[in-house]
Amino acid sequence: MKITAINTYDINFMQKRKKQAVNKNHTYKKQVIGALGVCFIGIGSIILYNKTNILNQKIMTENDKKFFNNILKSLKKNNIDAKIEDLKSIVAPDEFKKLIKKYKPEQFQVGMQISEAKAQNIPLEEFYKNAIDGNFRISLHTHSNFSDGNATVEEFLESARKYADKVAKLNKNDGLPPFTIALTDHDCIKGCQEIIKIIAQNPEKYKNLKFVSGCEFSVQNGLIHHDITGLALNPFDETLLKVLEDLANNRINTICEFLDKQPEFDGKKIKYNDLVKYEKEYNASHNKSKRCVENGSGIVAIRHAIKFYYKMTQQDVNHSIMNKLGDKDILSIKKVIKSIKNNGGYASLTHPVKSFWEYIGDDFLTNLKILGIDGIEVNHQYTPSKITKLGKNNNNISNADNLFKEITSQYKNFAEKNGLFLSGGTDSHKKQIFSRQPEITKEILEKIYN
Numbered sequence: 001m002k003i004t005a006i007n008t009y010d011i012n013f014m015q016k017r018k019k020q021a022v023n024k025n026h027t028y029k030k031q032v033i034g035a036l037g038v039c040f041i042g043i044g045s046i047i048l049y050n051k052t053n054i055l056n057q058k059i060m061t062e063n064d065k066k067f068f069n070n071i072l073k074s075l076k077k078n079n080i081d082a083k084i085e086d087l088k089s090i091v092a093p094d095e096f097k098k099l100i101k102k103y104k105p106e107q108f109q110v111g112m113q114i115s116e117a118k119a120q121n122i123p124l125e126e127f128y129k130n131a132i133d134g135n136f137r138i139s140l141h142t143h144s145n146f147s148d149g150n151a152t153v154e155e156f157l158e159s160a161r162k163y164a165d166k167v168a169k170l171n172k173n174d175g176l177p178p179f180t181i182a183l184t185d186h187d188c189i190k191g192c193q194e195i196i197k198i199i200a201q202n203p204e205k206y207k208n209l210k211f212v213s214g215c216e217f218s219v220q221n222g223l224i225h226h227d228i229t230g231l232a233l234n235p236f237d238e239t240l241l242k243v244l245e246d247l248a249n250n251r252i253n254t255i256c257e258f259l260d261k262q263p264e265f266d267g268k269k270i271k272y273n274d275l276v277k278y279e280k281e282y283n284a285s286h287n288k289s290k291r292c293v294e295n296g297s298g299i300v301a302i303r304h305a306i307k308f309y310y311k312m313t314q315q316d317v318n319h320s321i322m323n324k325l326g327d328k329d330i331l332s333i334k335k336v337i338k339s340i341k342n343n344g345g346y347a348s349l350t351h352p353v354k355s356f357w358e359y360i361g362d363d364f365l366t367n368l369k370i371l372g373i374d375g376i377e378v379n380h381q382y383t384p385s386k387i388t389k390l391g392k393n394n395n396n397i398s399n400a401d402n403l404f405k406e407i408t409s410q411y412k413n414f415a416e417k418n419g420l421f422l423s424g425g426t427d428s429h430k431k432q433i434f435s436r437q438p439e440i441t442k443e444i445l446e447k448i449y450n
């Protein structure tokens, strides 16, 4: 009995110890598992932070991840070894869709939009007030010298970067990136490739900037010519590159055919390469650097070439030939929208007021929507001369400003009713990103950058 009692005690004691040991072991295991868990969550968060926080603290979608990985592959082919984090300034399609909805109309504008008549006696500062105050936050329409702009991609990027840094210093705290800009050269995406290459190699320098790859396509839509802007494109995509390369070659062929038909000048035939050389010399002496003839880029390529031909041969421009040939090589609207969609980007109707000089009507826009457009550029920065032209074209110059507001709001209403995003931009063709007209001065530019 005694033994049994002792044994019972021993057994009880031992069982108690064992239980304690097991419990302790459990607690220990729990602590280890807990600590490991915290560790994993910690490491996971860091990885997630590095990979996704770069895009406004939001989780990157699979679609955007694919977009970035494709760009990384293309960069590698160009001997640039970059990581996904190095592309934090590049706006991917899904991010673009979210971002574009956040902007107010005035954030697309550098300042005033009024006719020439009204513009008289208004200080230049007013035209650039939003840019001077840092309230100009996004431009989804600009050109470089890959088409008919005068900025090299380096000049373009430096202007955008300086402005983005100025806005960042103002600490707006409104959840928007300091500054977002797209490059949308006419029928050309090669400038966007160059910009992504520059940013990927020095991402820290462009930390306040968001860049959207784009392209302004000239399209044939029935009997009407107008423009469609592609946004959030992958500019390295070979299918889209091929479409644009074929188009550029067609334009260069049209120029060559035109030249073949011309008589000799000074005892010799003028060739396409003579025009390219002339374009370079002419630009060098006029502080310009557009390369439309050289790149065959944009609907203006043929017009520029023909103008240069007549200049070289000291003749007046034959406008009927220029207009006839100028519109010869244009992509169909269906092909353009299909190319944009296959690339993964978004299609927007470009500056409708400037393209149609009226409200083109619900039917036309509904048709565009069926074809697949996603947005309308209702916040385009129209210059004073374009608003005057709108008045002239409607035989109502004195009412140009009201007409402009009325027609613009009709496009805006259609977009809002039909769930299309509202796009906009400066359509800059100068060495800086802010304007075409009225001519910006050094003093104003200083105020904008500082």
Ligand SMILES: [Zn+2]
Pocket: 143, 148, 149, 186, 429
């Ligand atoms: Zn242009």
Ligand SMILES: [Zn+2]
Pocket: 141, 142, 143, 216, 427
């Ligand atoms: Zn443009």
